[in-house]
Amino acid sequence: MHFADAGADAGIDFVHYNGFSGSYYYVETFGAGAADGRLDLYLANGTYLTGHPPDSPPVNRLYRNAGAGTFADVTAHSGSADPGYGFGVAAADYDADGDPDLFVANYGPNALYRNDQGTFAKTRAGLADPRWGSSAGFLDYDLDGDLDLFVANYVRYALDDEAVCQQGQVRSYCEPSVYDPTGDLLYRNDGNTFADVTEAIGITLKGKGLGVALADYDRDGDTDIYVANDGTMNFLYANQHSTFAEVGLIAGTRYNEHGHADWRLRPRWRCRPLRHQLRL
Numbered sequence: 001m002h003f004a005d006a007g008a009d010a011g012i013d014f015v016h017y018n019g020f021s022g023s024y025y026y027v028e029t030f031g032a033g034a035a036d037g038r039l040d041l042y043l044a045n046g047t048y049l050t051g052h053p054p055d056s057p058p059v060n061r062l063y064r065n066a067g068a069g070t071f072a073d074v075t076a077h078s079g080s081a082d083p084g085y086g087f088g089v090a091a092a093d094y095d096a097d098g099d100p101d102l103f104v105a106n107y108g109p110n111a112l113y114r115n116d117q118g119t120f121a122k123t124r125a126g127l128a129d130p131r132w133g134s135s136a137g138f139l140d141y142d143l144d145g146d147l148d149l150f151v152a153n154y155v156r157y158a159l160d161d162e163a164v165c166q167q168g169q170v171r172s173y174c175e176p177s178v179y180d181p182t183g184d185l186l187y188r189n190d191g192n193t194f195a196d197v198t199e200a201i202g203i204t205l206k207g208k209g210l211g212v213a214l215a216d217y218d219r220d221g222d223t224d225i226y227v228a229n230d231g232t233m234n235f236l237y238a239n240q241h242s243t244f245a246e247v248g249l250i251a252g253t254r255y256n257e258h259g260h261a262d263w264r265l266r267p268r269w270r271c272r273p274l275r276h277q278l279r280l
Contacts, residue, residue, distance in 0.1 A: 058083075084111060112127050136151045202245055
């Protein structure tokens, strides 16, 4: 089976902007995009970092599926044009009104957009953490019927305190090892707002999170959390009836013939690289 880039023919003209400024800001080395996996497409964009006027910055883009393999850019009138430096997107109906809402993980304050029949409004719900958010996912960790939110954070980083790295006599971007890890976040859905319950339920380790996977790996009826970290050990948080315990690293994962996630665990000192295999 062969794949071809059909973005232009489908009407997707998105170009990611990384904020390149010539100042070697670490955040400029990243780019991200995300889809809701069903009908439409929401893409996270970067933005200006320094040295640009504040008007008309790059924004995230929402493409509505117009059918027949084409998409229409509905960013402007949908109200979803978040101007932050976006890295991750999670889409789910957190308020249970029948349409998917959007959470955007940013370098800087995160954003939650409430969907009201196809138009979005930025909502204050206690989720505007100012750290470097990289990925997120909705889950019902406490099995109370509403969707809670897990946010992976990357490193401690500030533009006004940028490390200076060199290769010989040439200025270069720094490696991840230069920056300190930071903690991830788990928010409990309390209706109109979210409450930070991270430490109270056992999410206590600090890493350099870049990705999140949510699944019931041990098949005990509740959702577990896997965090892929950059240059530090990955985390597998086992859900133990609404509290979590970190239980090891994933050395392999697949879906078996019954549709269940099979994750093999190895001690940290025997971790080895993963190879992703896709059969079509």
